[in-house]
Amino acid sequence: MDNFSLKIENLTFEYKTTFKDKWSLNNLNLAIQNGELIGLLGPSGCGKTTLLRLIAGFEQPSKGRILINNHIVATPDFLCPPERRGVGMVFQDYALFPHLNSWRNVCFGLRRGQDKSRAEWLFDLLGLSDLRNRYPHELSGGQKQRLALARALAPGTSLVVLDEPFSNLDVGVRLKLRSELSAVLKTCSASGILVTHDPDEALAICDRVAVMCDGQLHQCTSPNDLVHKPSSSFVARFVLQRNVLPISLSEGIIWTPLGKLKYPTNQRIINANEIIFDDQSLRIEKNTKGRAIVEGCEFQSNHWLLRVKFGIYKLRIYMSLGKSIRPGDRCNIFFDSNKTGILFPGAIKCPLNELIE
Numbered sequence: 001m002d003n004f005s006l007k008i009e010n011l012t013f014e015y016k017t018t019f020k021d022k023w024s025l026n027n028l029n030l031a032i033q034n035g036e037l038i039g040l041l042g043p044s045g046c047g048k049t050t051l052l053r054l055i056a057g058f059e060q061p062s063k064g065r066i067l068i069n070n071h072i073v074a075t076p077d078f079l080c081p082p083e084r085r086g087v088g089m090v091f092q093d094y095a096l097f098p099h100l101n102s103w104r105n106v107c108f109g110l111r112r113g114q115d116k117s118r119a120e121w122l123f124d125l126l127g128l129s130d131l132r133n134r135y136p137h138e139l140s141g142g143q144k145q146r147l148a149l150a151r152a153l154a155p156g157t158s159l160v161v162l163d164e165p166f167s168n169l170d171v172g173v174r175l176k177l178r179s180e181l182s183a184v185l186k187t188c189s190a191s192g193i194l195v196t197h198d199p200d201e202a203l204a205i206c207d208r209v210a211v212m213c214d215g216q217l218h219q220c221t222s223p224n225d226l227v228h229k230p231s232s233s234f235v236a237r238f239v240l241q242r243n244v245l246p247i248s249l250s251e252g253i254i255w256t257p258l259g260k261l262k263y264p265t266n267q268r269i270i271n272a273n274e275i276i277f278d279d280q281s282l283r284i285e286k287n288t289k290g291r292a293i294v295e296g297c298e299f300q301s302n303h304w305l306l307r308v309k310f311g312i313y314k315l316r317i318y319m320s321l322g323k324s325i326r327p328g329d330r331c332n333i334f335f336d337s338n339k340t341g342i343l344f345p346g347a348i349k350c351p352l353n354e355l356i357e
């Protein structure tokens with residue numbers, strides 16, 4: 001028997017709105033092993049919440065099926081109700097019961113007479129023991145979110161869905177809670193799906209990260225693989241904030257808007273049409289006649305991050321703190337020949353060796 005807490009097979013779902021304005025989740029496949037934490041990333045409106053709603057039982061698939069702990073919970077002909085799925089839910093706005101104190105909030109999902117030792121243990125684990133008589137309005141944001149997590153896990157839940165649980169919290173609390181989350185889930189042997197808008201958060205704490213765009217799953221892999229082997233230019237651009245430029249290929253040369261690059265040796269590049277590279281792959285020099293113009297300059301504690309416009313293209317460029325290029329300055333941009341880009345489709349590594357005439 002498979003060791004999956006959640007299995008999604010060929011899942012398709014459509015919101016039924018007006019004829020011209022329909023939106024669908026298309027043929028999505030995902031399997032989550034017991035104890036795994038999966039980060040779900042994607043642009044606004046790509047379907048993250050809809051996927052959580054399908055897993056939790058608030059929507060029914062139009063094709064495909066969902067299995068939780070090897071039991072089928074949803075098909076186009078069958079819908080197991082949310083309260084019988086054993087899925088815990090944690091939301092951005094905590095969704096606690098205002099008229100119940102902390103302890104009664106956590107015990108709310110337990111059946112009459114059910115053993116409360118797990119709830120006690122979770123209270124301890126999440127540092128809530130001294131707050132059991134307080135009501136939600138008497139708790140800080142971080143305490144409320146801990147309470148919401150304890151409530152989601154108390155009934156013995158093996159799968160928790162978390163919809164941007166940290167987005168209302170300040171940076172310090174957010175960093176602390178997010179590192180506690182994976183440890184708490186592992187301690188409880190529970191799996192989690194964490195929707196977040198923050199790629200760094202997903203890469204930092206999740207075992208795997210799933211990237212969605214427009215109702216489709218683009219890639220689901222380990223943070224390390226995602227950073228080093230993005231499967232598409234969308235993943236590289238959205239998750240890793242890489243620069244993307246169009247290219248054309250002819251006569252052993254890669255033509256980019258910034259200049260010509262040598263064809264990588266020993267590679268057959270058949271139909272690549274984009275090159276992707278990070279913000280440290282370009283050199284920038286101030287020049288009043290330069291074709292690039294600096295639009296923004298962000299301080300990043302140990303370097304500057306420049307936002308530069310080059311014709312119709314927007315680029316992000318790393319600049320050391322000692323340099324003084326500022327918004328409005330004209331510049332020239334060059335590839336750094338020590339760096340490597342990736343050509344898509346095909347994910348082919350390409351040294352950034354510029355051909356100088």
Ligand code: ATP
Nearest residue numbers: 015016017023042043044045046047048049050051
């Ligand atoms: P965000 O990151 O902004 O929260 P999301 O990735 O969670 O977005 P969803 O809320 O899942 O996106 O919405 C996916 C798409 O479905 C959007 O285009 C949205 O407009 C549409 N949608 C959401 N709810 C409904 C609904 N009840 N009826 C019709 N369309 C809907």
